[in-house]
Amino acid sequence: MANITTGLSDGPRGPKPKKAFSRANIILYGTLIMVSMYYLLPLYVMIMTSLKGMPEIRMGNVFGPPMEITFEPWVKAWSEACTGINCDGLSRGFGNSVRILIPSVLLSITIASVNGYALSNWKFKGSEVFFTILIIGAFIPYQTMLYPIVILLRELGLMGSISGLVMVHTIFGMPILTLLFRNYFASIPQELFKAARVDGAGFWQIYFQIMLPMALPIFVVAIILQVTGIWNDFLFGVIYTKPATYPMTVQLNNIVNSVQGIKEYNVNMAATLLTGLVPLIIYFASGKLFVRGIAAGAVKG
Amino acid sequence: MTVISDPHIQPTKRPRRLFKNLMAKLASIPMILTALVVFVGGTAWTVVYSFTGSRMLPKTNWVGLDQYERLWNSDRWIISITNLGIYGSCSLVLTLVIGFSLAACLDRKIRFESAFRSIFLYPFALSFVVTGLAWQWILNPDFGVQSVVRGWGWESFVFNPLNDANTVIYGLLIAGLWQGTGLIMCIMLAGLRGIDEDIWKATRVDGIGTIKTYIVVIIPMMRPVFITSLVLIASGIIKLYDLVVAQTGGGPGLASEVPAKYVIEYMFRAQNLGQGFAASTMMLCSVVVILIPWAYLEFGGRKRG
Numbered sequence: 001m002a003n004i005t006t007g008l009s010d011g012p013r014g015p016k017p018k019k020a021f022s023r024a025n026i027i028l029y030g031t032l033i034m035v036s037m038y039y040l041l042p043l044y045v046m047i048m049t050s051l052k053g054m055p056e057i058r059m060g061n062v063f064g065p066p067m068e069i070t071f072e073p074w075v076k077a078w079s080e081a082c083t084g085i086n087c088d089g090l091s092r093g094f095g096n097s098v099r100i101l102i103p104s105v106l107l108s109i110t111i112a113s114v115n116g117y118a119l120s121n122w123k124f125k126g127s128e129v130f131f132t133i134l135i136i137g138a139f140i141p142y143q144t145m146l147y148p149i150v151i152l153l154r155e156l157g158l159m160g161s162i163s164g165l166v167m168v169h170t171i172f173g174m175p176i177l178t179l180l181f182r183n184y185f186a187s188i189p190q191e192l193f194k195a196a197r198v199d200g201a202g203f204w205q206i207y208f209q210i211m212l213p214m215a216l217p218i219f220v221v222a223i224i225l226q227v228t229g230i231w232n233d234f235l236f237g238v239i240y241t242k243p244a245t246y247p248m249t250v251q252l253n254n255i256v257n258s259v260q261g262i263k264e265y266n267v268n269m270a271a272t273l274l275t276g277l278v279p280l281i282i283y284f285a286s287g288k289l290f291v292r293g294i295a296a297g298a299v300k301g
Numbered sequence: 302m303t304v305i306s307d308p309h310i311q312p313t314k315r316p317r318r319l320f321k322n323l324m325a326k327l328a329s330i331p332m333i334l335t336a337l338v339v340f341v342g343g344t345a346w347t348v349v350y351s352f353t354g355s356r357m358l359p360k361t362n363w364v365g366l367d368q369y370e371r372l373w374n375s376d377r378w379i380i381s382i383t384n385l386g387i388y389g390s391c392s393l394v395l396t397l398v399i400g401f402s403l404a405a406c407l408d409r410k411i412r413f414e415s416a417f418r419s420i421f422l423y424p425f426a427l428s429f430v431v432t433g434l435a436w437q438w439i440l441n442p443d444f445g446v447q448s449v450v451r452g453w454g455w456e457s458f459v460f461n462p463l464n465d466a467n468t469v470i471y472g473l474l475i476a477g478l479w480q481g482t483g484l485i486m487c488i489m490l491a492g493l494r495g496i497d498e499d500i501w502k503a504t505r506v507d508g509i510g511t512i513k514t515y516i517v518v519i520i521p522m523m524r525p526v527f528i529t530s531l532v533l534i535a536s537g538i539i540k541l542y543d544l545v546v547a548q549t550g551g552g553p554g555l556a557s558e559v560p561a562k563y564v565i566e567y568m569f570r571a572q573n574l575g576q577g578f579a580a581s582t583m584m585l586c587s588v589v590v591i592l593i594p595w596a597y598l599e600f601g602g603r604k605r606g
Contacts, residue, residue, distance in 0.1 A: 032406055036420045039479065042435040043423075049438065060452060062444050115332045122325030130329070130336045137340030139592055141539055143564040143581040147350075147359070147574065148343035171335050178332060203324035232428030234543040239569060249430045253547050256434050269438060276431040283426035284419070290426070291487055 050074060050270035057265050073264070077271035082261070083254040084243065090271050093251030097231060097278075099162055100247055104169035105226045109219065112174055116181025117207055121193050131178070138175035146239060153240065160242040168236050173229065177222055184218040185211060217289075224286050228279045248275050344585065351578035359574055368579035378580065381558045387470050388559070389538040392477055396534050397527065399478065400485030405515055407486070408493045418490075422483035429480065433547030436476035437463065463549055466556035473557060476548055481537065485530050492526030493519070528598065535591050539584060560584055 045062050050073050052066040079089040086092070119131055149168060150159065158164030188211070196206045237247040246254070252275045256268045283290050354364040372378050403421055407414050424432065439445045442461040450458040462472030496519060504514045520527070542561035549557040560580060568577030 028406055028409060028411065032403075032411070032417055035403065036417060039420050039424060039483075042432075042439060042479065045439055046435055057444065060444070061449055062439065062441075062446075063449055111331045114328045118325040118328050122322055124322045124325055124329075127325075127329065130333050133336040133340060134332060136592075137336060139536055139588055140340065140344055141561070141581065141584040141588055143561055143577075144347045144585045145339060145343040146565070146581075147568055147578070148346045149339065151359075152339075170331075171339055174332060174335050203328070228426055232430075234428065234430050234546070235565075239565070249428055249543075252434070253430050256437075257547070257550060265438060265441075265444065268434065272431050272434045276427045279426040279428070280423065283423055291422070 046269045046273050050077075050266055050273055052266050054264060054266060073266035073270040074274070076264075077255075077267045077274055081255045081267055081271060083246075083251055083258065086243070090248060090251060090255070090274055093246055093248035094274070096162065096241075096245050096251075097248040100165050100169070100237075101227065101230050103163075104166045104173070104230050105223060107166060108170040108173040108177060108226055109222050111170060112177030112222070113181045113212075113215065113219070114207065115174070115178045116183075117185050117211055118203075119178065119182045120185040121206070121211075122203060131182070134175045134178060142172070142235060150239070159240065160245065162241070162245050165236060165240045165245075165247075168240055169226075169230050169233070172236070173226055177226070180218060180222055180225075181215070184215060188214060220286075220289055221292050224282060224290055227282055228290075231278050347578050348582050348585070351575065351582045353575055353578075355574040355578070357572045357574070364575070368575045369583075371576060372579045372583065377555055377558055378560075378563055380555050381560045381563045384470050384557060385538065385541065385559050388474055388477070388541065389535070391471075391474050392481075392538055393531070393534050395474075395478055396482050396485050397530060399482045400530065401489050401520075403482070403486040404489035404493055407490055418487070421486050424480045425483045427480065429543035430547040432476050432480045433544045433549075436472070436479070437548045440472055440475075464553055466553050469549055469553065469557045473544060473548060477541070477544060480544075481534070485534065488526060488530055488533075489523070492523045496522060528595065532591075532595055536588070539588060 048065055049057065049062060051069050051071070053068065053070050053072070056067060077089060078091050080087060081089045119127055149171075153159040153164045153167070156164070158167065192210060193206065196210055201209070232249065233247065234249045234253070237250045241247065241250070252271050255271055350359050350361075351368055352363055352365060353360060354362045354367065407417060411417070440447075440461070440463050442448065442464060447458060447460045450460065462468040462475075500518060500522070501514070504518060509517070540561060541559050542565070545551060545557055545559050545562055551558045551562055561584070564577050564581045564584065566577075567573045567580065
C-alpha cells in the first residue's frame, strides 16, 4: 500500500480517542470499513470475474471467488479481442497509448516548465495577460474548442495521426502545468536568480544550471499528473484519432460495448483491468507524490 | 496566486522595447499561441459559427438564432440538461457531504489512516471509461447485484438502474461518486489538517460536542476549501461524457443523454455542425454563469482587502 500520510502537512489532529473499544470508536471503524468495502467492491469484482470461465459466470454469483482460476480471459483480452474487423486485442491500443503518452508527456512538460520559468522570472509586458487567458481557458468546456482544433489539425495535415493527438494533449495540459511550474519557480528565492544575472548568466543558462536541478520534485509531480491524465483520456482520443491509432481507452470501450457477438464478460473485465493497470501502478508506486500532484492540480486550478 | 516583485534587471538604455527580454518572449510563444489561437480564437470561432446553418462543413450562411431555437425545442437537449441538473445537484451535495465526512473520520487520529486513504482515493486514478465499464458489470441485472440478492432468496428484489429510464441517472451517480469522492476527501483532509489544534482545545473547554464543533466551528472555517471543492466538482460535472458513453451509451433510449454528448453527437455523427456549436455555446454560458460569481468572491474581495 502506498504511504501517503506525509503528503498533507503535520500528523493527525483532533482530540485523542480515549479507549480502544469505546462505542464511538466502534462506530467510526465500522463506518470506515463499510465504506472501504464499497470502494473496493468494483476492483474485487473485476478481478474475480476476469479469472472465471464463461460457464461459471453464467451460473451466477459475481461476488464469489472463482472455483477454477483461468488466465485465458487475460490472454484473449490482450491479443485476440475484436473491435470491428480487427482481432488483435488490446495490445494495439496499448502500443498506441504508449506512443501517444511518451511524446505528449515530454513535450507538454518541457514547454510548460520553460513557460513557468519565463512567467516567474522573466516577466515581459503582457505575460500576465496571456497567463490569465490560459488559466481561464482551463475552465472553458472542451466542446467549444473541439471543432476549431479539428480544422487546425486538418490544415497541418495531422488529423487522425498520433502527432496530432500529442499536440492536443500538449495544448490542454498547458494551463495546469504552467501554473504548477510558475508557482514553484516563484517560490525559489529571487536572490539566487539575481546573483546568476549579475554573474552574467542568460535565460537558458539559468534555466538549465539553476532552476532545472532545483525543480526535480515538481517535475515528478508533473509527470504523474500528465501520465495518468493522458492515459485516461477518452474524449480527445475518440475525436482526433482514427481506428488504427485509437488509444487504449477508446479501444477498450469499443471492445466492451460492441453490439455484435456474444458478450464475454470475463474478457471484458480483463480488458478493463488491463487498461486501468497503468494508472493504478503509478498511483500505488508514487504514493504521496500522487496526492501532491492532484492537490496541486486541484487546489490551484 | 503569489505575486512576486518585478525581477528583471532594469535595462540599460535599450533602443527597442520589443527585443528586451527576447528569449523569454520566444520561449513563451507556445503559451501565447495556445492562449490566443486555441482558447480565445477557438472559442470565439465556435460562438460565431453557432449563428450559421453549417451542416457537414462550416459555412457562413447566417441564420440568426435558428440553431438556438431548434436546440431548445429539441427533446433530446431538454433531456440532456435535465439529466445534468439531476446528476449535478446530487453529485455536488453528495460529494461534499461524503468527502467531508470521510475526511473528518480520517482526521480522528485513527489507525491505518493511510490504508483507508489509499482505498478511498484509488478510483480517482482510474479513467471514467474503466469506472463506467466496471459499474456496468456490477449493475448488470442478470449477473450483478440484483441477481445476487435474488439468489439469497429475495425473489422480487429489483435493482436495475441501467435499464430503467427513470433511474438510469442514479446508476451513473453511483459510479461517478465512487470515482470522484476520494479527491474531495483528500482536499478536505488537507483543509482539516490546516485547522489549529487550539480551536479543538477551546471547544472542549466550552463543552461543545464533537459533531456540533464540526458543524458550527470547523465548516465555517473551511469556507475556502469548500469553495475550491465546489468549483472542482462543478467543472467536472459539466465535462461529464466518458462515463455516460462507457456505462450506458446514453441509453436506454435517450434517458441518460448529457449536453457534452449531445454536442459531440451533432458535430461528429449527425453532421449538423451548427447545432453542435449552439449546444457547446450554451455549455460555455453555463460555465461563465458559475465562474463569474466564484472569481468575484475569490479575487474581487482580495483586491479590495
